Amino acid sequence: xxxxxxxxxxxxxxxxxxxxxxxxxxxxxxxxxxxxxxxxxxxxxxxxxxxxxxxxxxxxxxxxxxxxxxxxxxxxxxxxxxxxxxxxxxxxxxxxxxxxxxxxxxxxxxxxxxxxxxxxxxxxxxxxxxxxxxxxxxxxxxxxxxxxxxxxxxxxxxxxxxxxxxxxxxxxxxxxxxxxxxxxxxxxxxxxxxxxxxxxxxxxxxxxxxxxxxxxxxxxxxxxxxxxxxxxxxxxxxxxxxxxxxxxxxxxxxxxxxxxxxxxxxxxxxxxxxxxxxxxxxxxxxxxxxxxxxxxxxxxxxxxxxxxxxxxxxxxxxxxxxxxxxxxxxxxxxxxxxxxxxxxxxxxxxxxxxxxxxxxxxxxxxxxxxxxxxxxxxxxxxxxxxxxxxxxxxxxxxxxxxxxxxxxxxxxxxxxxxxxxxxxxxxxxxxxxxxxxxxxxxxxxxxxxxxxxxxxxxxxxxxxxxxxxxxxxxxxxxxxxxxxxxxxxxxxxxxxxxxxxxxxxxxxxxxxxxxxxxxxxxxxxxxxxxxxxxxxxxxxx
Numbered sequence: 351x352x353x354x355x356x357x358x359x360x361x362x363x364x365x366x367x368x369x370x371x372x373x374x375x376x377x378x379x380x381x382x383x384x385x386x387x388x389x390x391x392x393x394x395x396x397x398x399x400x401x402x403x404x405x406x407x408x409x410x411x412x413x414x415x416x417x418x419x420x421x422x423x424x425x426x427x428x429x430x431x432x433x434x435x436x437x438x439x440x441x442x443x444x445x446x447x448x449x450x451x452x453x454x455x456x457x458x459x460x461x462x463x464x465x466x467x468x469x470x471x472x473x474x475x476x477x478x479x480x481x482x483x484x485x486x487x488x489x490x491x492x493x494x495x496x497x498x499x500x501x502x503x504x505x506x507x508x509x510x511x512x513x514x515x516x517x518x519x520x521x522x523x524x525x526x527x528x529x530x531x532x533x534x535x536x537x538x539x540x541x542x543x544x545x546x547x548x549x550x551x552x553x554x555x556x557x558x559x560x561x562x563x564x565x566x567x568x569x570x571x572x573x574x575x576x577x578x579x580x581x582x583x584x585x586x587x588x589x590x591x592x593x594x595x596x597x598x599x600x601x602x603x604x605x606x607x608x609x610x611x612x613x614x615x616x617x618x619x620x621x622x623x624x625x626x627x628x629x630x631x632x633x634x635x636x637x638x639x640x641x642x643x644x645x646x647x648x649x650x651x652x653x654x655x656x657x658x659x660x661x662x663x664x665x666x667x668x669x670x671x672x673x674x675x676x677x678x679x680x681x682x683x684x685x686x687x688x689x690x691x692x693x694x695x696x697x698x699x700x701x702x703x704x705x706x707x708x709x710x711x712x713x714x715x716x717x718x719x720x721x722x723x724x725x726x727x728x729x730x731x732x733x734x735x736x737x738x739x740x741x742x743x744x745x746x747x748x749x750x751x752x753x754x755x756x757x758x759x760x761x762x763x764x765x766x767x768x769x770x771x772x773x774x775x776x777x778x779x780x781x782x783x784x785x786x787x788x789x790x791x792x793x794x795x796x797x798x799x800x801x802x803x804x805x806x807x808x809x810x811x812x813x814x815x816x817x818x819x820x821x822x823x824x825x826x827x828x829x830x831x832x833x834x835x836x837x838x839x840x841x842x843x844x845x846x847x848x849x850x851x852x853x854x855x856x857x858x859x860x861x862x863x864x865x866x867x868x869x870x871x872x873x874x875x876x877x878x879x880x881x882x883x884x885x886x887x888x889x890x891x
Contacts, residue, residue, distance in 0.1 A: 351419040351678055352411075354404065355671030356456070357663050359425040359449060359473070360497075361391035361542050363400035364664035366690075366739075367407040368671040371680035373484070375407040376690040376739040378664045381864035382406070391542045393438050393445035399452075400667075401459045406692065408460075415463035420678075422469055422670035423452050424476035424663075429500035435523030436498055471670040473499030474634070475514065480669025481631035481658040482509035483676060484685035491627040491652070493618060496634035496663075497527035497542065504634075506573060506617065508625045512676040517624055518573030526610060527635050529567065529577045533606050536582040537599055538589035549641055550772045552607035553818040555600030559585050563609045569616040573624075595771070611642045615650055622651040630655045633669070637661035637798075638741065640822050644790045644799045655791065657798040659688040660740035668739070687830060688796060689746050691737030694866055699884040702866050710888045717833055720750070720882045721840035724850055727752050728879035729765060731855055733869045734833060738862070742797045743854035744824060745777060745834040747863045749878070751851040756812035758851060765876050767858030773822070776814040778849035779838045780825040786811065786849060793825040797852075813851050824852060 355366040355376075366376035379388040382402035389395045408415065427449040432442055448455075453465035471479075477494040492514075494505040503525035506518040530548065531541040539547050562585075566578040582588070585605070586598035618630065630652040637643065638661050647655050658665050672682050694702075703710045713719040720730050730750040738744050749765070751758045753776055763770050778786055780793045787801035794801070800820040803811055814821045828835035842848040855863040857876055863869045866883055873881040873888065881888040 351675060351680060352413050352417060353420045353422055353671040353674050354407065354418050355422045355424065355667040355669070356400065356404065357424045357667040357670070358399050358452070359396055359445065360663055361387045361389065362662050362664040363388040363398065363403070364660075364667040365400045365403040365407045366668035366671050367411055367413070368668070368675050369411060371675050372683045373668065373685060373690060375410045376660070376668050377403040377406055377692065377737070378739070379403045380861040381691065381737060384861055384868070386859055386861050387543060393441040396445045396448035397451070397455055399455055399459050404460060415460035418463060418467060420467050420469055420674050421456055421463065422471050422476070422674045423449070424471050424473055424666035424670040425449055426470040426472045426500055428470070429472060431501045434501055434521065436503070436525055436528060437522065469674055471673050473666060474502060474505035474519070475673055476666035476669035477633040478505055478507065478509070478514060478669065479673035479676065480660070480665040481633035481656065482514075483512065483672040483682040484658060484668070485629070485631045485656040486684045487629045487654065487656070489627065490629035490631045490656070491621050491625040492631045492633070493621060494634040495526050495614070495636035497531055498522055498525055503527060504574060506621045508627060512681060517621065520574035524575060524577045526575065526577065526613065529580070530606065530610065530636070532580065532582065533603065536588050537603065538591045538593055545635070546638065547769065547772060548603045549607060549639055551595070551600055552603040552641070553816055554771060555597065555602070555604035557605040557608040558601050559605040560608055563605050567609050567613060569613055569620070573617070573620045575613055575617065607641060610636070610639065611645045614642050614646060618646055618650045618652065628653040631658070632656070633658045633661045633665060635662045640798050640800050644801070647791050647799060648789055657796065659738075659742060659796040659798065662741065664740065688738045688740050688742070688744055689736040690739040692864060693736040694884070696884050699866055699886060703883070703886060703888070706870055708870070708888055710886045712886050715836070716882050716885050716887060717837035718840050719887050720837050720880065721844060723880045724750055724752055724841050725844040727755060729762070729877065731869060731873050731878045731881040733855065733863065733866065733881065733883045737864045743852060743862060744795070744797065745826060745831055745852065747855045749853045749855045751813065752845070753811045753813045753849055753851045754845065754847055758813040762851065762853055765878065766853065766856070773816040774814055774851050774853045775822040775824065776811065776849040777824040777826055777834075777838070777852040779835060779842070780827045782848040783823065783825045787821065787823050790823070793827065794823055795825055795827065797822055797824040810847060811849065814849070
């Protein structure tokens with residue numbers, strides 16, 4: 351069957367195409383529109399569909415709208431309870447009404463589509479399917495936590511033989527995700543966007559409010575939890591986006607981060623006791639919290655944990671399609687990588703370079719050219735193959751630098767226009783990772799866990815070692831990404847370090863680079879010394 355998955359309700363609109371249980375394509379609308387997160391997460395934006403992402407997925411597979419067997423929309427308006435707290439009071443009806451009209455909106459955006467093939471999939475089931483049905487193991491327990499779905503903020507259960515059994519759910523207004531969003535806003539960052547900044551800030555503080563917080567946020571006997579109303583001002587003063595970050599702000603971030611981790615540990619213990627599963631799959635925005643993920647790996651009851659790389663709402667487009675495929679009796683193939691987006695041929699890249707009238711060269715090996723530049727302490731923009739699905743740059747649309755120079759942390763944050771307290775991450779040869787990093791799971795191809803930098807390497811990796819001695823490492827396997835592995839091998843031969851700094855190829859407020867035109871624009875507007883665009887190299891004069 352040919353099933354198009356669509357996420358459009360809250361934020362990060364996206365599309366994914368699944369054919370006969372196999373993931374063919376997936377992309378976020380922001381990569382086409384160049385608008386961060388695709389749209390604002392407000393009720394009146396619900397009608398905005400990921401039109402460009404949908405059309406690209408179909409074009410990539412050579413499927414016309416009329417040939418689709420189903421369209422899976424990752425939200426079910428029939429499940430909304432307007433009497434619950436935690437909703438957008440006064441305008442939630444607008445969101446629900448727009449979702450009900452989605453079949454008509456979709457058929458207008460995709461001429462030839464029969465609106466009768468549109469199916470609504472429960473939001474958190476779509477999240478769950480995106481993880482469990484794409485995981486590298488056939489059966490698993492699954493846990494989903496985010497801000498909210500139709501009427502809940504949490505779902506726990508088990509997938510066996512492609513069938514989902516629900517074991518627990520948490521009704522609104524109680525929500526770990528909304529709590530974290532409230533904190534994000536209180537600290538002067540953008541809610542539903544900058545929660546990762548709070549996670550980074552937490553490492554600079556101490557959880558000194560934890561005893562008070564445990565009275566406000568705690569698990570319940572039914573496998574759920576409670577989040578009571580929080581007077582944030584009683585812990586730290588509110589901050590504007592340009593205001594000074596005080597020690598109390600960092601302590602509050604540290605407190606909430608630790609409280610979140612403790613609650614997740616208790617929830618996973620409850621889930622393990624009821625399933626007996628050795629495997630756990632995670633999705634939902636909370637699953638992007640790599641610090642919490644590592645505590646679950648290190649202290650939790652499960653043997654193996656797999657996190658959907660697009661764990662946020664974008665991933666529900668993929669999950670909705672996989673869930674429908676499973677309900678139709680198709681067995682999903684495991685997700686082999688996050689490189690599910692657009693790519694360009696060498697001829698197409700060279701044509702664009704010629705049109706742009708920039709000087710370029712084609713070295714004998716672009717991996718060697720990039721490694722030489724990195725060893726010379728240059729910043730390299732790396733554009734190779736299909737773009738990533740999800741928020742992490744995983745060696746297809748990356749900004750690279752030498753990890754052995756401490757100044758490169760501030761340098762890259764300046765290049766990207768980021769706050770200086772935020773860390774950058776390393777990518778490392780998979781076969782060497784255990785020498786450099788411990789505690790977190792290895793291999794770790796999707797950069798969704800943190801790892802302790804081993805004592806022998808902390809002084810050698812100052813640019814990627816966070817203030818707490820950790821790094822969010824990505825392992826690179828030569829079998830799945832030979833070009834990237836060869837670049838790391840060449841860099842190691844020149845420096846004795848089998849790792850480089852890896853951060854997303856973009857600047858502040860902009861989505862990750864997706865097209866070669868995006869890459870040239872980023873290269874031209876930021877102090878980047880070398881652009882590796884497919885087999886070609888563009889150098890800054």
